[in-house]
Amino acid sequence: MAEPIPVVALHGALRSRLGLLPTALWLNLSGFQAKTFGYPTRRGTLVDHGRALGERLRRWYPEPPPVLGLVTHSMGGLVARAWLAHASPDELGAVQRIVMLSPPNLGSTLARLYRDRLWFRWLYGDAVDELAGDACRCLPPLPPSAQVLVLAGGNGGRGYHPSIEGDDDGVVGVCEMGLPGVVPECIGGVHSLLQWSPRCLRRAAAFLRDGR
DSSP: OOOOOEEEEEOOTTOOGGGGHHHHHHHHHTTOEEEEEOOOTTSSOHHHHHHHHHHHHHHHOSSOOSEEEEEEETTHHHHHHHHHHHOOHHHHOSEEEEEEESOOTTOOHHHHHHTTOHHHHHHHTTHHHHHHSSHHHHSOOOOTTEEEEEEEOBOSSSOSOTTSSSSBOSSSBGGGTOBTTBOOEEOOBOGGGGGGOHHHHHHHHHHHHHOO
16 A cells, blocks of 8 residues: 655744644545644745755655645745755655645735735734745746646635735735746635635645646
8 A cells, every 4th residue: 555645734924833733634534644834924034934844844754755745825835935946856855746725926915015014014024025025936946846736715706805906815816826837726715714625625635646
C-alpha cells in the first residue's frame, strides 16, 4: 500500500494554525498525513515566513517526500511561493502539489486602498506592505516541480466588495489570484470560510492525489 501523501496547511493574515486544525483533521480522515504551520502574519516579510517554513519542513521531512502537498489560505499561498523560490532542488523533492485558496498572488486591492489608514496598519502590521506593494509580484516563478491549483471564492458575478474590480470573495478579487499559466478555478464562497468549505476541501483532495 502506498504511503499517504504528506500535506501541510498554511493560514492567511490575522489567522493562526489553530484555525486550520479542522482542515487538517478532514485531510487526515481523507487519507493524507496533514500538519499545520503557523507564522506571525503581523511581523516579518514573506521571505522571512518562507524561510521559517523551509526550516520546519526540513525538521519534519529530513528526506523530502516524493510528493508534498500544501493547502494554503490567502496570504499562506504567498508564503508557500516564497519557500519554493528559495529552496534548493534537494529540499524540494520530486513534486509539490499546492492548492491555494483565494491567494492574493498579484497583491491586494484592499491593502493598497487602506494602507495609509492607521487602524488598518495597526491591524495587519507588516503584512500591509507585503500585500500592498510589489512583494507578491516580485516573487520568482514557481519551479517546474510545482503543480498548482488556485481555488477562487466569489459569487460568479459582481462580487461581494464594491471596491474590488470584478468578482471577489469579499477580500480578494478573482483577478488578483492567478499566476502565469494558472487560471483560478471559481468554486464560490466568502474568503473567511474557504479553508473549512467541504466543496473546497473535496476539490483540494482530488488535486492532491493526482495533480489534475
